[in-house]
Amino acid sequence: MTEFVFFGGKGGVGKTTVSSAYALNCVDAGLETLVVSTDPAHSTADVFDQEFGDEPQPVEGYDGLSALEIDPEREVQDHLQGLKRQLNAQLSATMVNEVDVQLEMAHQTPGAYEAALFDRFVDVMRSAEPYDRVVFDTSPTGSTLRLLALPELLENWIERLMDKRERSIDLYEKAAIGNQEPRRVMDGDPILARLRERKERFEFAGEVLRDEAAFYLVMNPDELSIRETERSLETLEDAALPVHGLVVNRLTPEPDSHEDGRGARYLRQRVATERDRLERIEDDLDAPVVATIETRIEEVRGSLLEDVAGELGFGIAAGAGEGASGD
Ligand SMILES: Nc1ncnc2c1ncn2[C@@H]1O[C@H](COP(=O)(O)OP(=O)(O)O)[C@@H](O)[C@H]1O
Ligand SMILES: [Mg+2]
Structure with a gap:
């Protein structure tokens, strides 16, 4: 081991x-x-x-x-580029610009x-x-450790985000395709997939760090x-x-x-x-x-x-x- x-x-x-x-x-x-x-x-x-x-x-x-x-500097940049690529594929051109600005700002936070x-x-x-x-x-810094220390909190938080995402997809589908094949968009949703992946990551990290x-x-x-x-x-x-x-x-x-x-x-x-x-x-x-x-x-x-x-x-x-x- x-x-x-x-x-x-x-x-x-x-x-x-x-x-x-x-x-x-x-x-x-x-x-x-x-x-x-x-x-x-x-x-x-x-x-x-x-x-x-x-x-x-x-x-x-x-x-x-x-x-x-x-x-870490390069990691932050790569992470940012990855997110932008993902969003570019999903959003309209005007939205992309706006979201880009928000993302840049988010990536400058400590x-x-x-x-x-x-x-x-x-x-x-x-x-x-x-x-x-x-x-x-x-070692991981205080803020990261606090997240790992509170798996329930983290889980609740991610679940709430997933919930929100599911609801907004639901509304979107109802508006766009009128209740046909309601699971289609949800199943392939990259943001949901990402949230799920984050949840698993933190669970894995918490277990490894503790055991x-x-x-x-x-x-x-x-x-x-x-x-x-x-x-x-x-x-x-x-x-x-x-x-x-x-x-x-x-x-x-x-x-x-x-x-x-x-x-x-x-x-x-x-x-x-x-x-x-x-x-x-x-x-x-x-x-x-x-x-x-x-x-x-x-x-x-x-x-x-x-x-x-x-x-x-x-x-x-x-x-x-x-x-x-x-x-
Ligand atoms: N016991 C020591 N005696 C002499 N120099 C040391 C000693 N410990 C560290 N250094 C030197 O001090 C500097 C900083 O050490 P480093 O291990 O790089 O610290 P950190 O990784 O915590 O920033 C380096 O130049 C290192 O060679
Ligand atoms: Mg060092």
Whole structure:
């Protein structure tokens, strides 16, 4: 069975680094692994020094590891084009222009980006069969998770839309063809089909996320990151999704004991502050700290990545998607 592992956290905390390192550990353990990256800026491509596309591609130098990159911007555009094509086929020319404007606007709302991204997540989940482990470098955002957390709400909502659609088709038929073959238009209706498909998609995603997925949050030892992580934990908990653990990245390394210059004193003070924060994270946050990673002098890639992977000793054994304890 394929297991899905999500790494969430604010931009820059180390999601890409941690998910790539985690993926290396999976491969080391003999798992056929796919990394799914969603951040066109610094991404899997930089870490592995290789370009990836929309489809899984083997990562050079690591047998059993593949990667793909989702570009949310392009997903939103594709989604928009698809809708327009569908509507063009159905509406009159004047209506098309008007609807186009509405669609463009709808696609500029913040949720559109997440929705398109999530759609691709679901595609990947559906075609994950060849892999033992699929590692998502970013977890679904709060709004998407809330939808999944409330399947009844979502179902009611889609059913209401379907109902409306059916009623309007009914009226249309009565007006246009006067009660003859009343099911004809309804059966072939692309909008109804689409609503039905969306409903199934969300049901599938909800099941997979609850039963076959594990969530980890990556954070830094600073106040902002702690607050942010607290909020994410709440969202995931509301969605009844299991957070397996926290990865605290970018801890300040301790200077050697004989060093006593200004730099060493500075580092020691930082280390002490971070130690307090780490204690607070362990005491106050509702998920265990499963790994801590020191800050490296340079960007994490190549052999440094393998080094970091050595600091991640969690979540490899099968059953990552069961219960909420690290292993
Ligand atoms: N422990 C670390 N030590 C040094 N550099 C790090 C460490 N973790 C991350 N980085 C660097 O910080 C930058 C942001 O990390 P990244 O993993 O891309 O974050 P995210 O994916 O959350 O935006 C990258 O340049 C990465 O190489
Ligand atoms: Mg990233």
